[in-house]
Amino acid sequence: MKKFLAVLALSFILSVQAWAEVRVGIVFDAGGKNDRSFNQSAWEGAQKARDELGIYLKDVEPGDSSAVEEAMRAFASEGYDLIFGIGFANATAIKNVGTEYPDVKFAIVDSVVDLPNVSSLVFKEHEASYLVGMIAAMRSRVVDGKRVVGFIGGMEIDLIKKFESGYKAGAQRIYPSIEVVINYVGNTPKAWNDPATAKEIAKAQMGKGASVIYAAAGGSGNGLFDALKEVNGRGPCFPKIKKGKRIDECIYAIGVDSNQNYIVPGQIVTSMLKRVDVAVFDTIRRLEAGKLTGGVNIYGLENNGVGYSVDKYNRKLITRKMEKVVNLFRKKIIAGDIQVPDKR
Amino acid sequence: MWEILDLELIASGLRLSTPLILAALGGMFSERAGVVNIALDGIMIFGAFTGAVVAYETANPWYGLLAAMALGGLVAHIHGIASIRYQADQVVSGTAINLLAIGVPAVLSNALYNSTTVTPNIQLMLPIIHIPIISSIPILGTLLGKYSILVFFAFAMVPLSWFVIQKTSFGLRLRAVGENPEAAETAGINVYLMRYYAVWISGLLAGLGGAFLSIAHGSSYVNNISAGRGFIALAALIFGRYTPKLTLVGCMIFGIADAFQIRVQGVIPIPVQFIQMFPYVLTMIVLAGLMGRAHVPAADGIPYAQAK
Amino acid sequence: MTTRSITIIFLALLLATVFISAPHSSLNAESASTQQLEQITSDSNLSNTNWDDDTEEKSTGKDSALSAVNWDEKEDMEETSPSEKEKGDFSGESWEDEGSENESDAADGLQALNQSDIDKLDSQERQVHIYGFILFIGYILGGILTAFVTRNRKIAVSYPPELLILLHTFWPLELLLIPFGGKPVR
Numbered sequence: 001m002k003k004f005l006a007v008l009a010l011s012f013i014l015s016v017q018a019w020a021e022v023r024v025g026i027v028f029d030a031g032g033k034n035d036r037s038f039n040q041s042a043w044e045g046a047q048k049a050r051d052e053l054g055i056y057l058k059d060v061e062p063g064d065s066s067a068v069e070e071a072m073r074a075f076a077s078e079g080y081d082l083i084f085g086i087g088f089a090n091a092t093a094i095k096n097v098g099t100e101y102p103d104v105k106f107a108i109v110d111s112v113v114d115l116p117n118v119s120s121l122v123f124k125e126h127e128a129s130y131l132v133g134m135i136a137a138m139r140s141r142v143v144d145g146k147r148v149v150g151f152i153g154g155m156e157i158d159l160i161k162k163f164e165s166g167y168k169a170g171a172q173r174i175y176p177s178i179e180v181v182i183n184y185v186g187n188t189p190k191a192w193n194d195p196a197t198a199k200e201i202a203k204a205q206m207g208k209g210a211s212v213i214y215a216a217a218g219g220s221g222n223g224l225f226d227a228l229k230e231v232n233g234r235g236p237c238f239p240k241i242k243k244g245k246r247i248d249e250c251i252y253a254i255g256v257d258s259n260q261n262y263i264v265p266g267q268i269v270t271s272m273l274k275r276v277d278v279a280v281f282d283t284i285r286r287l288e289a290g291k292l293t294g295g296v297n298i299y300g301l302e303n304n305g306v307g308y309s310v311d312k313y314n315r316k317l318i319t320r321k322m323e324k325v326v327n328l329f330r331k332k333i334i335a336g337d338i339q340v341p342d343k344r
Numbered sequence: 345m346w347e348i349l350d351l352e353l354i355a356s357g358l359r360l361s362t363p364l365i366l367a368a369l370g371g372m373f374s375e376r377a378g379v380v381n382i383a384l385d386g387i388m389i390f391g392a393f394t395g396a397v398v399a400y401e402t403a404n405p406w407y408g409l410l411a412a413m414a415l416g417g418l419v420a421h422i423h424g425i426a427s428i429r430y431q432a433d434q435v436v437s438g439t440a441i442n443l444l445a446i447g448v449p450a451v452l453s454n455a456l457y458n459s460t461t462v463t464p465n466i467q468l469m470l471p472i473i474h475i476p477i478i479s480s481i482p483i484l485g486t487l488l489g490k491y492s493i494l495v496f497f498a499f500a501m502v503p504l505s506w507f508v509i510q511k512t513s514f515g516l517r518l519r520a521v522g523e524n525p526e527a528a529e530t531a532g533i534n535v536y537l538m539r540y541y542a543v544w545i546s547g548l549l550a551g552l553g554g555a556f557l558s559i560a561h562g563s564s565y566v567n568n569i570s571a572g573r574g575f576i577a578l579a580a581l582i583f584g585r586y587t588p589k590l591t592l593v594g595c596m597i598f599g600i601a602d603a604f605q606i607r608v609q610g611v612i613p614i615p616v617q618f619i620q621m622f623p624y625v626l627t628m629i630v631l632a633g634l635m636g637r638a639h640v641p642a643a644d645g646i647p648y649a650q651a652k
Numbered sequence: 653m654t655t656r657s658i659t660i661i662f663l664a665l666l667l668a669t670v671f672i673s674a675p676h677s678s679l680n681a682e683s684a685s686t687q688q689l690e691q692i693t694s695d696s697n698l699s700n701t702n703w704d705d706d707t708e709e710k711s712t713g714k715d716s717a718l719s720a721v722n723w724d725e726k727e728d729m730e731e732t733s734p735s736e737k738e739k740g741d742f743s744g745e746s747w748e749d750e751g752s753e754n755e756s757d758a759a760d761g762l763q764a765l766n767q768s769d770i771d772k773l774d775s776q777e778r779q780v781h782i783y784g785f786i787l788f789i790g791y792i793l794g795g796i797l798t799a800f801v802t803r804n805r806k807i808a809v810s811y812p813p814e815l816l817i818l819l820h821t822f823w824p825l826e827l828l829l830i831p832f833g834g835k836p837v838r
Contacts, residue, residue, distance in 0.1 A: 032461025032567065061460040063450060063567075138703040156616050174698045183609045187617045193461060193566045196557055197606070200356055204607045207352045219462065219566060226563050230472065234770055322703050406784025410791055417821050425814055458664070471781045493785070537813040544817045 021056040022082070022288055024049070025075035026280075027068055029087030030189035032061045035219030037257040038192075038276065042086045042109060044258070045277030049284035065189060069093035076101040082287050084280065085109070088159055089189055094118060105292055107283050109276055110159055116294040121279040124300035125159075125272070126166030126342040127333050129216075131301075131326050132254055132272045132308050133170025136212040137178055138322050139269045140171075141248045143209040148179045150210035152201050152224060154191045154217035156184045158343070163216040163256070163272075165341040173329075181205050185220045198223030206231060206251055212269060214254040224253050225264050236266020238316050252317070261313035269317045271309045275299060302334045351486040353603050358495060359561065361599025363388065363553040363570070365498040367577035368584070368591045369505045370549030374420075375586055376509060377542030378522035378643040382438035383423050384550045385574025386445030391416040391554030393449040396565035397456065399466040405559045409470065409552070412559075416551015417544050424543035428536055431647035450567065463558075463565040470494060470560040492560040494552070499592075501549070506588040518542055522641035525648040535648050550574065579627050585639060594630070601626045791823075798823040802830065 026046055033043040043059065050057045058080075060071040068085070072093050075083045082105045085094040091111035098106045098115045105117050112120040136149045149171050153160040168180045183201045185191040198220040202213055206227070215221035228251060237250030255261060255271030279299055286292040299305020308326075310318055332338045367384045374381035391412040399408025419441060426437040450460040457463055474490050481489075509515040520528040521538040529535050553573075558565040576598055584591030601623035609616050799820055802808045808816055819826040 030461075030567075032459055034457075034459035034462050063446070063460070174701075176699065183606065184616050187620060190568060190571065193568070194571065195562050195564075195566060196569070196571075199562065200360065200603065201606050203356060204352070204603075207350075207607075222465070222564065223562065226469075226561075229563075234773060319703060321701075325698070325701075404780060404784060406780075406788055409784075409788060414821050418818075421814070421817055421821075424817075429814065458661070468777065468780065471777075493781075534813065537816070540813045540817050544820070 021054065022284075023056045023058070023078075023080045024082045024084070024284055024287070025072070025080045026057070026059040026084040026086060027071050027075075027090055027093070028059065028061050029068075029089050029192065030062075030065075031087075031192040031218040033059060035193065035222075036260060036263065037218045037221055037255075038274070039086055039218070041258045041274065041276035042084070042280050045275075045280030046084070046284070048277065049281045053284060053288050055284060055288070065089060069096060072097040072106075073100070076104045079104075081105060082107060082284065082292070084283075086276070087111075088157070105287065105294075107280075109279065112296055118294050119283055119292065120296045121276075121283065122296060122298055123274050123276075123279075123306055124162075124298065124340075124342075125216075125274060125306060126162040126340045127301045128272050128274070128306035128308060129163045129166030129214075130170035130173075130333065130338075130340040131330055132214060132270060133167035133172075134174050134326055134329065135170075135270055135308065135318065135322060136167070136214060136252075136254055137171040137174035138325075139248075139252055139317065140175075140178070140211045143211055146179060146209050147175055147177070148181060148205075148209040148211065150181045150202070150205035150208075150213035151183070152198055152205070152213060152215040152217055152221070153182070153184045154220060155187050155189070160184075160216055161344055162342045163214075165344055167214055167216075169341050179209075181208050181210055185217050192218035192220060194220045195223030195226060199227045202227035203231075210251070211248070212252045212254065214256070214272070216256045216272075218257070221256060221260070222263075225260075225268075228253050228264050228267050232264075232267050236316075238266065255309075259309040259311065261309060261311055265313045266317070268314060270314055273307045273309050275305050275307070278305065300334075301330055351483065353607060354600060355486055355491075356603035356606070357596065357600030358499075359491065359599070360602045361595040362492075362495045362498045362561075363556045363573050364577045364580055364595040364598060365592060366494075366501065366553030366556065367550045367574050368581045368595055369498075369501055369588060370420075370546035370553070371578055371581045372505065372546075372584075372586055372588065372591060373509075373518070373542045373549070374546035375581065375644055376522045376641055377518045377539050378525065378641055378646065378648070379424065379427055379539050379543050380434040380438065380645040381420070381423065381543060381546050382435060382575075382578060383420065383441035384546070384553075384577055385570050385572060386438075386442035387416045387419050387547050387550035388554030388557070388570040388574045389445040389449060389568070390419050391551030392558035392569045393453070393463070393554075393565045394551070395555035396463045396466060396558040397453070399468075399559045400464050400564075403467045405466060405468055405470045408466070408559050409555050412551045412555035413548050414551070416549070416554065417547040420543050420547020420550070421540070423547075424540050427543070427647065428539050431649065434645055434647070446568075449565065453565070461567040465563045466559055469563055492556070494556045494560045497552075498556075502588050502592045509588070514541075519641070521648075522643055525643050539648070550577075553577070576624075576627060579630075583627075583630050586641065597630065598623050598627055795820055795823045798826050802826060805830065 024046065026042065028039045028042070031037065031039045033039045046057055046059070049055055058075070060067075062068045062071060068090050069092075072083055072085065076097055083094075083097070085091065085106065085108045087109060088111040091108055091113055094106050094108045095113045095115065095118075098104075098113060098118050102117055105119070106113075106115075107119040107121060109121045110123070112122060133149075140147055140149050151164055151167055153164055164182060168182075171178050171180055183205065185194050185197050185201065198215065198217055200223075202215075202224045205213055213224055215224040232250045237248070237252065239248040250267060252267060252269045253264070255263070255268050257274045257276065258271065259273060260271045261268045279297065283292065283297075301307065310323070329338065333340060367388055371381055371384050394415040395405075395408040395412035397408075398411040399405040402408070423437050423441050426432040426440075427434045453463050454460045471493050472490060473493050473496060475488060478484055478488050509518065517528070517533050517538050518541070520531070521533060521535050521542075525535045528538075554570060557569050562569070577595065580594030580598060581591050583594035605619050605622045609619050819829070
């Protein structure tokens with residue numbers, strides 16, 4: 001009898017805790033939540049929400065795409081309050097499960113699902129990629145008579161073409177004749193997690209003279225950083241000035257989604273920040289406050305939804321002059337004076 | 345477009361073919377002794393995972409390499425036990441290993457590092473060797489001067505394997521067991537033991553091939569890091585008629601095609617997706633077209649029941 | 653999952669997030685602009701701009717140190733090199749100053765100071781690699797030798813081959829067993 005009461009009491013306590021808490025489920029995409037990039041940003045936002053808002057958080061890293069819908073359905077049927085789908089690849093699953101469970105709230109990152117219970121979080125990556133392209137061009141140097149910067153995309157899809165077009169436009173704004181080498185890692189979701197191929201691509205681009213390479217490929221970007229370490233060797237790469245001319249010897253990279261400057265300190269010029277963490281946190285906060293509605297939320301330069309990072313690791317690689325010009329253009333983009341292309 | 349056909353392409357191709365060479369040579373030992381080993385891909389994944397985890401935990405990539413090799417051997421040994429002692433269908437047993445390789449590393453890495461898709465970056469990768477004099481010679485330098493140590497090891501394994509298979513009594517017994525195990529038995533060779541050796545060696549080599557991907561070429565293990573390379577290695581092995589030299593050629597074809605595919609993107613106006621198909625299509629053409637009459641070891645794939 | 657395990661994981665993750673540094677500086681700070689910058693419009697040609705700052709940037713001692721290990725003087729770094737303090741006097745990023753007296757000296761001096769640090773780390777690495785390589789080759793050769801030595805002994809012959817392979821994988825164990833393995837059979 002005592003045992004029974006104890007079990008009853010325990011389960012009551014545990015379930016009360018469950019009732020009291022807001023429960024949020026997250027389903028990541030192929031990169032996994034530790035890709036140091038896109039998914040990790042989402043994960044950090046969710047963790048912050050858990051720390052600060054006290055929600056109950058559960059995440060699933062799907063082994064392959066068929067597991068995504070099942071995971072979401074499981075969350076929905078267990079009565080979770082909000083379910084995130086991270087990445088455009090999860091949009092179909094959100095749509096299917098969202099129609100099945102109209103009382104559960106959903107959120108999708110990088111896609112638009114037109115249902116009243118789904119919040120679509122989209123970003124203006126092309127705008128920040130424009131700024132980052134400018135920075136790349138400013139940091140680039142002439143190799144064998146050519147000025148080249150590189151771009152490594154994950155899959156060749158509309159989303160990544162936004163990064164590509166913005167980057168190219170920004171670079172060409174500084175040097176109209178700059179060459180932008182564009183490669184894609186693959187055309188299956190595996191491309192978001194294939195650093196070996198990205199490393200070879202980076203090396204190929206360096207062979208073509210690229211002095212700054214921007215990887216918009218999620219977890220595969222780590223291959224770019226591997227290539228950097230191999231080529232640049234140890235240590236930070238600050239350009240030196242000899243007799244008034246700047247001497248660079250290193251190849252630089254530009255990170256993406258999260259602040260990746262720390263990964264290879266001193267060799268990463270900046271990271272294009274896609275504040276998925278802010279979007280996720282914001283959404284959860286609104287859920288907590290009871291103000292979460294469906295619809296599209298656009299995160300761009302104007303609300304700091306995208307940007308570029310400057311921290312102690314790259315402070316020296318971005319001179320004040322560079323920063324001033326970039327900020328100037330940032331204002332112009334926000335004001336609408338400059339239209340950044342988001343397709344080829 | 346022709347400017348991409350430079351020596352860097354070949355260097356890149358050699359790098360990309362290294363895991364293939366190691367896995368294919370391993371497959372060769374196994375197949376020559378009569379045990380079909382399609383678990384090469386799965387063993388590569390296990391090797392890559394073990395290598396990355398041990399290299400990270402001990403901060404020494406060489407311990408990782410040894411662990412990867414040993415574990416590769418052990419995983420193959422499981423396949424061997426199923427195929428040899430219990431005379432299971434060798435394809436099924438190999439597939440079982442491949443399936444395990446999809447799930448087990450994810451579970452283990454989740455338990456260890458709370459991530460089902462990547463392990464932490466290792467602190468030190470296997471060294472890149474710059475051969476001092478050769479690397480300053482213009483042409484030879486690009487081609488030979490600077491590779492990860494495992495690349496040199498893999499290429500050294502080719503003549504070494506040839507020597508072992510063709511010129512040592514161990515190799516002779518191995519081949520005998522693959523061609524005619526009954527006759528070998530009557531000659532006093534322990535067929536089971538030889539086959540076990542062969543499968544074990546294939547595991548050692550495939551494990552090394554996988555370790556290349558995670559501690560020499562890359563710096564961590566990511567989900568499905570082998571990307572089907574084990575199967576490509578098998579195809580290269582069949583293309584090479586189970587001999588080391590031609591297998592090397594097969595692996596290099598795929599490696600260089602892969603390197604070519606990376607460089608040619610954007611240079612010619614063919615959609616990226618078609619370009620990325622190129623190495624695989626090439627492998628299929630080579631297998632279907634140039635193959636024809638490969639001499640498969642006569643007893644390959646047939647479980648041997650020891651005479652009582 | 654019990655509440656306790658959730659708490660533990662939460663704490664672990666919290667700990668992990670502490671180590672992920674992501675400070676983002678405010679991008680809106682604007683110091684006095686130079687004439688050049690005031691004239692930049694959306695259409696102006698920027699190709700010929702020299703992006704290096706030619707204003708005197710007085711870097712404080714804190715962020716002037718350039719060695720790979722000294723990113724933040726406040727935080728504890730595991731690999732603090734003894735020569736760190738010497739680098740403290742390296743104020744004045746040579747490339748941020750157009751001041752001529754610092755230029756070539758600073759650049760060369762910078763090289764030299766970093767070099768010793770780099771060399772030390774390089775030689776440590778090289779040691780690891782050499783020992784590792786010897787260990788690796790030694791393990792393979794040792795395995796082959798052990799297999800050779802035990803091929804006729806009782807261990808090899810009377811025990812099942814599966815066990816033998818296991819032993820070969822961990823051949824040091826096998827070597828320990830040789831005294832008990834008995835005399836050569838056959």
